[in-house]
Amino acid sequence: MRNIYYAICFLLLAGCKVNKTVNPHIAIQTQYGDIELELYPKQAPKTVAAFLGYIDSGFYFNSNFYRVLNLENQPTNAPKTELIQGGIWKTNHTKAIQIPGIPHESTQETGIRHTDGVISLARLAPGTASTEFFICVGKQSGLDYGGENVADRQGYAAFGKVVKGLDIIQKIYRHNENDQYFTPAVPIYNIVRL
Numbered sequence: 001m002r003n004i005y006y007a008i009c010f011l012l013l014a015g016c017k018v019n020k021t022v023n024p025h026i027a028i029q030t031q032y033g034d035i036e037l038e039l040y041p042k043q044a045p046k047t048v049a050a051f052l053g054y055i056d057s058g059f060y061f062n063s064n065f066y067r068v069l070n071l072e073n074q075p076t077n078a079p080k081t082e083l084i085q086g087g088i089w090k091t092n093h094t095k096a097i098q099i100p101g102i103p104h105e106s107t108q109e110t111g112i113r114h115t116d117g118v119i120s121l122a123r124l125a126p127g128t129a130s131t132e133f134f135i136c137v138g139k140q141s142g143l144d145y146g147g148e149n150v151a152d153r154q155g156y157a158a159f160g161k162v163v164k165g166l167d168i169i170q171k172i173y174r175h176n177e178n179d180q181y182f183t184p185a186v187p188i189y190n191i192v193r194l
Contacts, residue, residue, distance in 0.1 A: 019174055021154060024048070025163070025194040028029060028086075031064070031187050032172060035135075035165035036194065043110040044159035046193065050102045052193070054131055059088055060191035066090045067134075068177050076101075077150045079148045081140055084172050085122055086188055087132035099130040105157045108145035112153075115139050117162030117169065136163065137173050171173065 023042075028035040041048040048119035066087035068188065074080055088096045104126035107113055114120060118136045120143065134156075142149030143156050150156065162169060176183050 007026040024052065024076070026052075026160075026191055026193055027058075027132055027163075028191050029189040030172065031167060031189075033165065035108050035168050036163050037160045039119075039160035040112060044105045044132055044157060046103050047105050047157045047159040051121075051129070051133070053098040054099075055099045055193060057189050058190075059092070059131055060188055062190075063085065063088045063188045064182075064185040065090045065172050065175075065188060066182055066185040067180055068173060068175070068182060069070045069176075069180060070137075072175065077180065079142050081142060081149050082173070083134040083140065084137065084169065085124075085132065085134040086186075087122070089132050090185055095171040096131050101128040101130055102157070103127055104129070104154060104157070107143075107155050110158065112145040112158040112161075114141065114147075114158055115161075117166055118158050119160045119162070120158040127153065128156055135169055137169060 009100050024036050026039065028139045034167050037177065065084050066089065067085035069081045069083050071080055071082065112118065114136050116136060119133055120133040122134055123129035141147055145155040146153050147155050172186050175186055
C-alpha cells in the first residue's frame with residue numbers, strides 16, 4: 001500500500017509542469033552559437049515589454065552584431081567601455097528609425113548594474129532607445145546612472161543578463177573590426193523566446 005501511495009505521488013509530481021523561473025528567457029542565435037539571456041520585467045517593465053514585442057514582431061530575423069568597443073579602439077583620453085552592439089540599425093535602418101523611443105528606465109530605478117553579460121539598450125538621449133542593444137564585456141560601471149561614460153549621467157537601460165553563452169560573447173568580441181565596426185558584421189539569425 002505504501003509503495004502505491006509513493007507511486008501515485010510520483011506520477012502526480014511528474015505530471016506537474018514546474019516553472020523554474022518567472023522571468024522570460026530569450027536566445028540570440030548567431031553564427032558562433034546561441035546566447036541565452038534572462039530578462040527582468042519586474043525591475044525594467046517598459047524595456048522588457050518593448051524588447052519582447054520586437055522579438056515577437058520578428059524584427060531581429062537576419063539582423064546582426066555590428067559594433068564593438070574594446071580597449072584599443074577608443075580615444076586614449078576618454079573613459080573606456082567594453083561591449084558588443086547589435087540590432088537592426090544596419091539591416092533594416094528604415095524600420096529602426098520609425099520605432100518610437102522607450103521611456104528610460106535607469107539603473108538607479110531598476111537596480112540592474114552593467115556587469116559582465118548584462119544586456120542594455122543603446123540610445124542617444126534618454127527616451128530614444130528602441131531596437132538597438134548592447135551586451136557588456138566585463139563590469140562597465142561607467143554606463144550606470146551617474147557613470148562617466150554618458151555625458152548626461154543618466155546611464156543606459158539595463159534589462160537582463162546572459163545566463164548561457166558568455167563564451168559566444170567573447171568570440172564575437174574578438175571578431176575582426178575596423179574603427180569600432182565589425183568587418184564583416186556578425187549575423188544574428190534570429191532572437192527567439194525560450
